[in-house]
Amino acid sequence: MADHGATALGAVAPEPAAFGRTVAGGEPILQVRDLIKHFPLTQGVVIKKQVGAVKAVDGVSFDLVKGETLGIVGESGCGKSTLAKVLMNLEPATDGSVRYKGEEISKLSGASLKAVRRNIQMVFQDPYTSLNPRMTVGDIIGEPYEIHPEVAPKGDRRKAVQDLLDVVGLNPEYINRYPHQFSGGQRQRIGIARGLALKPEVIICDEPVSALDVSVQAQVINLLEKLQDEFQLSYIFIAHDLSIVRHISDRVGVMYLGKLVEIGTDLEIYDHATHPYTQALLSAVPVPDPGARESRDRIVLTGDVPSPANPPSGCRFRTRCWKAQDRCTHEIPLLTHPAWLQGLASHDSACHFAAERTVEGGAAGGPGGGAAGGPAGGPGGTDAGGSPGGPAGDPGGGPAGGAPGAGPAVG
Numbered sequence: 001m002a003d004h005g006a007t008a009l010g011a012v013a014p015e016p017a018a019f020g021r022t023v024a025g026g027e028p029i030l031q032v033r034d035l036i037k038h039f040p041l042t043q044g045v046v047i048k049k050q051v052g053a054v055k056a057v058d059g060v061s062f063d064l065v066k067g068e069t070l071g072i073v074g075e076s077g078c079g080k081s082t083l084a085k086v087l088m089n090l091e092p093a094t095d096g097s098v099r100y101k102g103e104e105i106s107k108l109s110g111a112s113l114k115a116v117r118r119n120i121q122m123v124f125q126d127p128y129t130s131l132n133p134r135m136t137v138g139d140i141i142g143e144p145y146e147i148h149p150e151v152a153p154k155g156d157r158r159k160a161v162q163d164l165l166d167v168v169g170l171n172p173e174y175i176n177r178y179p180h181q182f183s184g185g186q187r188q189r190i191g192i193a194r195g196l197a198l199k200p201e202v203i204i205c206d207e208p209v210s211a212l213d214v215s216v217q218a219q220v221i222n223l224l225e226k227l228q229d230e231f232q233l234s235y236i237f238i239a240h241d242l243s244i245v246r247h248i249s250d251r252v253g254v255m256y257l258g259k260l261v262e263i264g265t266d267l268e269i270y271d272h273a274t275h276p277y278t279q280a281l282l283s284a285v286p287v288p289d290p291g292a293r294e295s296r297d298r299i300v301l302t303g304d305v306p307s308p309a310n311p312p313s314g315c316r317f318r319t320r321c322w323k324a325q326d327r328c329t330h331e332i333p334l335l336t337h338p339a340w341l342q343g344l345a346s347h348d349s350a351c352h353f354a355a356e357r358t359v360e361g362g363a364a365g366g367p368g369g370g371a372a373g374g375p376a377g378g379p380g381g382t383d384a385g386g387s388p389g390g391p392a393g394d395p396g397g398g399p400a401g402g403a404p405g406a407g408p409a410v411g
């Protein structure tokens with residue numbers, strides 16, 4: 001596994017190696033390497049001086065395969081939407097590489113950039129604000145044809161828009177209606193139809209169902225799945241709701257403070273997570289069965305997410321991690337396969353002490369317990385009973401004695 005975490009700014013590999021395990025046999029359609037987006041923080045009115053930067057996306061790498069859905073999850077402010085905008089070229093990257101079918105997007109301009117952009121479209125969160133209330137649905141969906149007339153010449157546009165309305169399950173007769181004449185779910189269908197207008201290959205969905213009723217969410221998710229099969233679309237699906245992400249995704253990437261901390265298939269992430277942050281997120285997923293709810297160990301993360309303008313040294317999660325050790329302060333954990341993990345636990349995880357969390361017979365990750373007394377230098381195995389052990393060859397062996405009171409509440 002290549003080292004993707006410590007590449008210096010500007011060091012963009014000319015030919016990226018395959019990254020992570022992707023859907024079997026799939027060719028990467030999008031290759032993202034060490035992508036960085038920093039928003040400068042300035043001071044002064046007349047003469048502006050840069051005094052820092054918000055590190056919204058800070059070294060993100062992944063592949064997206066044709067026909068797959070890659071879910072991206074993480075707390076508010078961790079950089080999901082910024083990542084989406086940089087991939088779409090709506091925001092210029094500070095550094096790093098985005099390749100579409102092998103072609104570096106940031107190096108393109110003019111007609112070639114326009115051609116690539118056509119193939120990557122976005123569906124936004126809020127169907128209320130993302131549609132212009134003064135335009136008819138026909139004009140909204142057909143607007144992209146003004147920029148790309150080659151996709152639907154003028155005489156064919158009305159028919160093309162009506163076909164799209166039909167594809168997303170809306171009555172083609174509604175072409176002259178305005179957005180306020182539709183429900184929230186219908187409006188999101190209009191947003192999806194617009195996203196499909198240019199026949200893209202990749203659609204980035206940024207919280208596409210978060211503003212919708214639960215019953216309508218399922219309809220929109222089903223529609224996205226149907227369209228994926230029909231048009232061989234590849235999705236990047238950003239959402240807060242881990243259950244929805246699991247339902248739709250082939251693989252899932254977990255973001256924390258501008259970095260991907262874990263990435264793998266849905267089974268690897270949801271049933272064999274090895275990063276403490278992922279484990280905490282998963283432990284907070286609502287469980288409908290009251291019995292199961294009572295018996296599980298919930299990790300309640302303490303403290304706020306640190307500012308992306310001043311992230312912690314070493315591992316960015318260390319200020320909230322119950323397993324943190326000295327090493328975590330000094331050494332940035334790379335997103336890589338930890339050598340000591342086996343089976344489905346063996347997937348990309350950016351943690352020096354990556355280990356599965358099991359809750360049988362003990363409170364995994366209890367206060368101070370997650371890091372207590374791992375066998376010196378031994379492979380971690382699982383995190384059962386709060387004993388992760390240390391990675392093989394780790395100087396100092398297994399993490400010694402978790403900091404009392406530093407762990408999350410388990411309940």
Ligand SMILES: Nc1ncnc2c1ncn2[C@@H]1O[C@H](COP(=O)(O)OP(=O)(O)OP(=O)(O)O)[C@@H](O)[C@H]1O
Nearest residue numbers: 039054055056075076077078079080081082083308
């Ligand atoms: N244009 C901008 N200028 C300065 N900072 C920005 C800008 N856009 C985003 N940020 C900052 O970058 C960080 C990441 O924001 P982003 O919107 O990508 O988070 P997110 O993961 O999408 O959050 P949410 O789940 O709430 O949508 C935040 O700290 C945000 O304040």
Ligand code: SF4
Nearest residue numbers: 315318321328351352
């Ligand atoms: S154990 Fe260390 S490296 Fe792993 S998530 Fe916690 S702070 Fe980060």
Ligand SMILES: [Mg+2]
Nearest residue numbers: 080081082206
């Ligand atoms: Mg967002």
